[in-house]
Amino acid sequence: MKADTYQRQLQHLYWRTGFGPSPAQMQQAPGNLNKAVKGVFSQSVSYAPLPLTITDFSRLPKGQLSPEERRRQMQQARRELAKINTTWLQTMATSPAQLREKMAFFWHGHFACRTQRPEFALNQVNLLRQHALGKFSDLLMAVAKDPAMLQFLNNQQNRKLQPNENFARELLELFTLGRGHYSEEDIKNAARAFTGWGYDAEGMFVFRERQHDAGTKTFLGKIGNFTGEDILRIILDQPQTAKFLTTKIYRFFVNDTPDAAVIQQLSEQFYATDYDIQALLQKIFSTDWFYAPANIGTRIKSPVELLTGLQRAFAIQFQDAPGLLVVQRALGQVLLYPPNVGGWPGGRNWIDSSSLMFRMKLPQTIFAGASLNISLKDDDIDMLPQLSQQERTFNRRLRVNVNLQPFRELLAKVPPRAIVAQTAAFLLQVPLNAQLTTMLQNDTDEFTPENRLNALALRLSSLPEYQLC
Known part of the structure; x- marks a missing residue:
């Protein structure tokens, strides 16, 4: 394999399994893609929560707060939400566990949720990061019992004789089966099964048995006195759940246009491995088609x-x-x-x-x-x-x-006439056309080596081509 082809494929791996290559990653790159893939997974084995201490808002005074006291509490909550936001963003950029952070970012979009309680938000982010590469069944159960999600989709108000269908509807439509693979009656009966699921004043999951509808329910063709756990199990028994998730993962990591034959094969494996997320990703990143030119430099960066x-x-x-x-x-x-x-x-x-x-x-x-x-x-x-x-x-x-020093070290041994091409090869996942290469070469020829790299970093990262990965 040509060196430039290998570099492009390696960078493709680092963009899709993380947030792009660092200069140090490229300098320490292994000699083949198989070793690179193993390295991606080995660096994401361990999990550690985000290093943050957040105010427990459940312990703050409530009741008859003055407007000024309420305003101060809301300001404090927004500051702490901002701290979670920027800390996670920094972790995505710097953590060696790139795949864990990338997959948690995927699940953050899949299980989309908003809360004004900072402790709920931090708990959910860490939950997604912890379960990012494990079994989807464990992740789904954890999310279903997560106070942020229970609050966001109103399951705290889901009670016997007064069922709230919000969580059940989104569970089926957006989180597991996809539209068209369930009925309105399935939603109603799933909602009944989740009655009594909520959280206490400290933000811990609780099952309130007296609020639970223990009656007979019909769900996806099965009949029984189903609980919320039963509903999740029945959903996971459906091959359609594996296909729905695999399609979404394929579009995120491979290409916006799904390949039906590939997705069928991948979803069958995903189902057979009891929804092993890591095994599915290992299969994707180890195939030849993942590195096909049609899949490189074709996604718009979020x-x-x-x-x-x-x-x-x-x-x-x-x-x-x-x-x-x-x-x-x-x-x-x-x-x-x-x-x-x-x-x-x-x-x-x-x-x-x-x-x-x-x-x-x-x-x-x-x-x-x-x-x-x-x-x-x-x-x-x-x-x-x-x-x-x-x-x-x-x-x-x-x-x-x-700090451009690592960037300079990556290109330290590159001959001056090749600097533009090599800088472009590192920063862009689509080839730079000859006319623009020549123009950048001429524009920066008279610069000192340090200023030249600064100018190229600015010019190349400002191109439309830099928006692709």
Whole structure:
């Protein structure tokens, strides 16, 4: 295999199994893809919770709070949610366990959920990270009993004689079977089975037996006095659940256009292994078709992938938490704030004329210290509500540290005439055309070696091609 082909395939692996290659990763890369795949999995074996201490809001005073006391509690909650957001984003960019973080990011979109309780949000993020590569049955059960999800989909209000169908509906439509593979009666009976599932004042799951409907239920053709656990088991018994999940995973990791024959084969294996997530991913990343040209450089980076990819390539550290949140808002994806229970639509939805312009200007803000001038909209995910338009206009420089030394070390032995091509090969997953290569070569020929790399990093990461992975 040619060296440039191997580099492109290796970087494809690192982009899809994580948030893009770092210079150190490429310098330490093994000599073949099989070893690289094994390395990806071995580095994601261990799990550790995010290193955060969050206020337990269940222990704060409640009852007759004054408007000012309530406002202060809400401000504190927003600050702590912002801290979870930026800490997880930084972990995605720096953790060696790239696959664990990438898969947790996938599940964050799949089990889309929002909560104003920081302790609930942190618990759910860590839950997704812990179970990211295990058995889907364990993940599904944990999410179904998670206080953030129970609150978001109103199962706390799901009681005998007054069933609330929100959780049951989304469980079937968005989390497991997919639309068209269940009936309205299945939703009603599943909701009855989940009556009594809730959480206590400390945010711990509780089953309130007196609120549970213990009557006979018919669900997906089976009849019994089903509990919530029974409903999850019956759902997992359906091969359609494996097919639905496999299709979504394929679209996230491989290509937006599903390959029906490949997905059928993968879903059968997923089902046969009792929904072993890691085994499914190992199969995907070990196949020849995963590295086919049609699958390389064809996905539009999500805003989170764009930000973390820049951080990894150029050892960027954001010192500006409010600024980082503003950038996420402007790009259209804020961790912990999916637009709805369906998650972020992704794909071409990430790009329009406005967002593409902001994406291409972002490197100028990071590398050249240009001011960021953004007027934020007032919407339902606003982390800074009730501000005037002037107050929600962000107009200043981002506080960032950029360390290009690892990037320089990666290219230290590259001949001057090959610098442009090699820099482009590292930063872009689609080939740079000859005309643009020549133009960059001529434009930067007179620069000092250090300034040349700085200029190339800025110019190449500002291209439309950099938006693809």
